[in-house]
Amino acid sequence: MEEHFTLIGKRVPRIDTLSKVTGEAKYSADLKLPRMLVGKIRRSPLAHARILNIDTSRAERLKGVKAVVTGQDTAGVKWGVFRYTQDMELLPRDKVRYFGEEIAAVAAVDEDTAMEALDLIDVDLEELPAVYDPLEAMASEGPLIHEGFPNNINIHVEIMVGDLEKGFKESYLVREDTFTASEDCYFQGEPYAVVARFDDAGNLEIWMPNAGPHMKAKPLSNLLQMPLHKVRVRKITIGGAFGGRSEISPADYICALLARKSRRPVKVAYTREENTVNVRMGHALITTIRTGVDREGRVKARDITCYMDGGAYSSTGPIATSVPFLCMEQAYRMDNVRYNGFRIFTNKPIRGMIRMHGRSFACGIDLQLDMLGKELGIDPATMRLRNARQKGDYTPTGSYVQSCGLTECITRAAEKANWKEKYGKLPPWRGIGIGINSVQTGFPLGIRGGSQAFVKFNEDGGVTLISGVADNGQGNDNMLVQVVAEELGLDMGDVTLITADTEVTPNDPGTYSMVTTFAGGNAARLAAVDARNKIFEIAAEEMEANPADLVLKDKKVFVRGSPERFVPLKKIIRTGLMKGRPVSGEGHYSPKVDQRREWVKNPSGQLSETFSFGATIAEVEVDPETGKVKALEVTAAQDVGFALNPLVLEGQFEGSVAMGGHGGMLTEYHSWDGGRCLNPTQLEYKVPLAADMPPINSIIVESGDPSGPYGAKEAGMSIAMSAAQAYASAIADAIGATITDFPMTPDKILTAIENRKKGKHSDVT
């Protein structure tokens, strides 16, 4: 790591704060284009049905209606993230598979007309038997949701490493438990909205919240049967992603169809209900874990079977089938292990990528470890220390772990949270618990695995960075500016940012799978270094010095060790321009992974170049009368490699505790009437408020990753994951019973307390 940074590692306020506070920041729903129409979507009132006929003639005749589209207006191209999972028509022609699925859409001059037109579309459906439970869907001879997927099994991932039988045989203690959890949703601050317009040459410009414009453009070009370069996904402010902006949305496609048909710009803005039901969800999971440990609590063998309710289509869900296991194999040493993951189709809304893949899976691993430890007389923190992943390890599926500060996370969090003083010694109804987790910095993503950036100097000595990175709200724009300003000795204000526009900006994998700082940050840094080298070449001639002896700081080029020998950067840039040597730079970074097409089904080899690790400790108090949980204090420690900006990191940590732990383990879940979601809005779906949150201690652990920019890797996600585990562990500690169905709502807590009083030690499921 370099020393004496000016900006890197400093608590630099984010550049995007002002515009968000003042309302200047424009989101897709704020966009207005001349002659823009309002697009609205007619949705299925049945969870499973054949489309017999759609008559749009009455709707088309309504004054003010400019276009109506149905599956008949499409080429029938199916979307899916892998070739073998392309099973979804984004505007279906023959069949609907979940309640709320898109059937038709209209574009009209105003919202009232559009809504009226929706009612005038005559839809003739033949109801089909539906199935809502993944185990029923898998077992029964009942309805088949997709042809070609027997037993409604979308994907089966099987991993087997080591000798499971031997491992269990050598175990001192073995437990088997089953953990379940309902679906949850992303609940982004910004409901989904799209604006699309075609020019006369047939070029599409489209704005929408997205985790990666290049990831949107390609499927759109496929679906619309247009060349990729005629699809321009444009930069817009984005109000949160959390996995839910990672893939093509029916709204993107439908909005583009309406714009093409009406020959006018169209905006489709989702209601909150649509944002919940029609923008994917997190999978519901049923996970059975059998774990054998030795006398010291070290895991000897682990056998896991996980059934994931995938909803009606593949979407990005296949990726989610292996990720919960991968996070756990990264966090915990386990030599003899078997994992069977099944993603199963049901007639429910589609599940895709989400910020915390398999939260209930991870909670199960940790709660079971607590129970095993209890039987062995080993406290949860020690249980985790004894099984924690170490630097230099290989994961079961074969990824080398090049940096790992997990042990430091556990010990520093335990120290800060007074673990030793508190564990087992808290007053009644209070509990303390711990969770650990690990996430990737990118997956093998083929052609979208690498990020590229350009910088160009302007004649005043300021610089423009052109990068494909999107900022979903987490501060990526700020990160890029901080990196480039640091490398070029500039103020943050001297860096102009052009990002996230498929026409202007180069390739980027997209802001997901925790890769952005690692890949995008590295690319921006390398582009700046490339430009700096050119600056040094020009300056060396001017200063009669060796380029290798030069340093760039405070907008001046210095001879190292001679603070009096300098030339202003601006002068060098102008000299370069005068001499016909404009200063620009290019950088690209692609995480070093084993590029294998079938890695989702059969993960092996280096699946991510590096990993981040986190440990969270939560202290809670349970009200035995109401079953309500009050979080008293949370301590979150993460190995981020290197803290580029502690201020932003702490924001990430705090948001992660709120979303992952507090919302995820206490209040957030979906309830159902068959295939119909009963709580899609803010009123019924309980997202934590700032006022709900306990004090949070953020601990930044820096393992100095050898490949990350300045040693940095992902920040926040390992907390979002482990916070849920810590809350679960703490509640179990407080009530003296383990609830195995998540989230741990007051009704379940009261039942668990009741059972314990009755002497039942069995878990609440």
Next chain:
Amino acid sequence: MEEHFTLIGKRVPRIDTLSKVTGEAKYSADLKLPRMLVGKIRRSPLAHARILNIDTSRAERLKGVKAVVTGQDTAGVKWGVFRYTQDMELLPRDKVRYFGEEIAAVAAVDEDTAMEALDLIDVDLEELPAVYDPLEAMASEGPLIHEGFPNNINIHVEIMVGDLEKGFKESYLVREDTFTASEDCYFQGEPYAVVARFDDAGNLEIWMPNAGPHMKAKPLSNLLQMPLHKVRVRKITIGGAFGGRSEISPADYICALLARKSRRPVKVAYTREENTVNVRMGHALITTIRTGVDREGRVKARDITCYMDGGAYSSTGPIATSVPFLCMEQAYRMDNVRYNGFRIFTNKPIRGMIRMHGRSFACGIDLQLDMLGKELGIDPATMRLRNARQKGDYTPTGSYVQSCGLTECITRAAEKANWKEKYGKLPPWRGIGIGINSVQTGFPLGIRGGSQAFVKFNEDGGVTLISGVADNGQGNDNMLVQVVAEELGLDMGDVTLITADTEVTPNDPGTYSMVTTFAGGNAARLAAVDARNKIFEIAAEEMEANPADLVLKDKKVFVRGSPERFVPLKKIIRTGLMKGRPVSGEGHYSPKVDQRREWVKNPSGQLSETFSFGATIAEVEVDPETGKVKALEVTAAQDVGFALNPLVLEGQFEGSVAMGGHGGMLTEYHSWDGGRCLNPTQLEYKVPLAADMPPINSIIVESGDPSGPYGAKEAGMSIAMSAAQAYASAIADAIGATITDFPMTPDKILTAIENRKKGKHSDVT
């Protein structure tokens, strides 16, 4: 030159035609932003006056008025293209110097309100004595327009090469004539319009017709006292420039001031009158030429004095003071020469860069050569051939001429126009004449002398070109796409173009001084070549071949000579992305000139890397009853170096004949009442229509310039210049008398005929 081009050299239809025909192309005046206000400008009713007081209070109180600005809202920064000519406040505080100068401006919710508010501004002016004639302004003890410029002389350029006295002494024949011409204007299809908006962070986005966004951004940042990177000049369709979009306009500055003060977007759209009077003009000239020739008509000595009416401010006019001479010294050999150019301030609208600098100067040179030839019995074509510039020459001011097809232009034009059969043998009232000229490909322009371009490949094998080049309507966008597609073996449709946006695109000198194909085209070509080299590196590994053996054509990489051994380009791009090697390229080109600050005042050294040359022959018929001239046929030959696209070139040639020859010598001029322009609109200012034009023979001469892209240099301008000379020469031939005041309007022609009938052989002035 490479062989076997696919696109280069072909008659490729322009990519921007469709959008212009359908109206899809959006010009600045078409732009609409939410909450946008209408800006209007209050102008001076006097040609010279002191501003005593401006009371805006009544205007500000009018409902719907959101901002009023006067000179008091400015920092008083003065604009001028050189430091020593910074004499103009774009919204003056103390004094107005021409009729129509900006005094105040309002932004209001609609045009009616804005116009009403203009009337409510109380302006108290003290009228000052004004002067409208440059010779009066120079000689008199009368009004001084600017402090620090005695005798109102803005700039005096003196060039002296060789031995003038000896030259005249050795001459067989000497003539001295004086030629005069009125001002003319650009008459772009698109009246000037600007839209400006500030965001909350104080960043300015601004759209306007411009010949180079980087040239606009810098003075705007100076005037507004903002960092350059906070000023973003954005791409917009431009409806013609002709020199009149080359510099900062008061409208740019005022629109930005109004937007900043009102905190809303503002549009200022000029009326046609404003576009004529307030967007510069071409200078009025009085040129005295004394030329001595030997018996064969070869010029032995030439002494030129030129007085240019500069109007009220320097603007870019100082550049125009030397350019008329430079064009002539490039076109004609002249060893012993003196040039005295004076630009003089008057109280008239400002004169700046124009497409045909010193047209009347050039016409004078050619008409005088005709008269000298007549006395010697040598026909005009031969006179020109004997004095024509040749490859390998140095110009009097010291520029090396690295390519020159002027002789070929003259001979091929003469052959095509049947010069020998026609000259001296035409029926009465018919005449044939010839003109020759030469233009530069860029001047020493310091930091804005070079062009840079980036290309980036997209995953579908298409490419995006990012270039600072602006397209004012002449087809630069098409040129760039053609070059990049050629180098990368793509179809034109595979190239996406990002241009002319100061935030996104790198430096470019601007689309003027005929440099764009030369510098911008070269930069784009080099960027494509850089990318192609990376493609060959990747392909060589895939194909187990040597990169040097590879060729890229038809979207495939071939092994040279083995048409069966190829890999699709798209596959190489995708392989590169998979391997973490995204394909991009950078290129830059800066014309090789002697960078001297004082070149305008004292030109010497290499002033342009290369030059283009043209010869035009016009055949006309004069109606002796009405004095009207009918052009019968025009033959235009130009050495363009290499014809990148003959179709576009022919369009340039034809437009050049219309503007330079037909409009310039027959109908276009301004008339005045003191300082007030009497013919600022379409009704009174006569621009030629398509129906007025004769058949035009375009002859492309290719000298293969060693530095131009594929050998190309400028195209069209040498025709625009020489066409006026040819028309003048032909009219003189038709009526048997030389008119020395331009343009040659029917009244002057009738007078000349009348004089000739009276036996007067003196010229009409």
